[in-house]
Amino acid sequence: MTDIAKLTRKNIQELAPYSSARDEYSGTDGIFLDANENSFGTLEPEVLNRYPDPYQKKLKNKLANYYEVESENLFLGNGSDEAIDLMMRAFCEPREDNLLIMPPTYGMYKVAANINDVEIKEAPLNPDFTINKEKVFDKIDNNTKLIYICSPNNPTANIFDPEVIAEILNKFEGILVVDEAYVDFTKKQNMVRRLDEFDNLVVFRTFSKAWGMANIRLGMAFADSRVIDILNKIKYPYNVNGLTARKSLDLIEQKSIKEDIVKSILKEREKLHSELEDISGVIKIFPSEANFLLVKFEQPLELFNYLKQKNIIIRNRTDELHCDKCLRITVGKPNQNRKVIQEIKNFYNKVAT
16 A cells, blocks of 8 residues: 555645634534625625635535545546646655656646746657656656656647556556546546556546536546545635536536537547648648647648637647647637638648749
8 A cells, every 4th residue: 555644745744734614614504604704795695705615525526426436535626737736735845856747748747846846857758659668667766756647648649558557556656647637538548447446546637628617727636535635635725616616516417518519529620630631731640539639730830820810829839849840739619620721721822832
């Protein structure tokens, strides 16, 4: 069994967490005169004037049922970025411990590490965007507390072999985080189902992608209950607001809508891929298990700027490792995809003339 306590920073082990009014009483009925709220309310008295449940129990129970886990294995945060940050604050001693990432990958891991003054070790992916296990194990040392793996990966859109991830989990004495923000767009991976197998596994999910609710800022972390307890201990008291919780509950009740939209996105992804293949300036389209395509173009920077002039905004990934000449295109609605394809064709027709 992983010694979670030993991995936890000493000051976090000894931390006395803030005790909010809702820690002392969690009921919904009563005369609430304990938290210095405005009892009169404003636009929605008796709803928005009250602090939300700091542990989102009702929402967690719904999500736990949806994802087939126990609610004690679920943490909810202000987007996945909060969980990314809290993992470092909980387990990495600044200027002493380190974490490992596998570029090219999601940029927030490095930003959060820099903010927390935690050394970053890198085990770059192979040119074909697979994990280089030898580099991973070579980089790990006694002070490596965390490994972050984004799968399906951003910006490369591929998933990593779950058995390679499992091998790292078995050999690594720290905590491995698998960020599955895009997992709803593939049927090839679901690490949440392996939580019982690995007590040093943490899995991130989000409402921003398949659920289509980036604006409400809700992220999820699935892990051993000991890890969840630590995250709950150090988070801000009311980190998920009541409006977010309410909207999320509504979404879960209408989960079939989300599933239908995912099907539409996958259909459009294949169509976008097919139409890009017929364009002369396209060098390569990388296989995608996400809601976007990574595409290598001739004259990528000129194309990027041309599309921006047409109010079509995509991402320039040319400076990322192994992503030379690559742009990232999110799958849009049918009319949006038709427009981007037409403008890419227009650009290369002009180049040809």
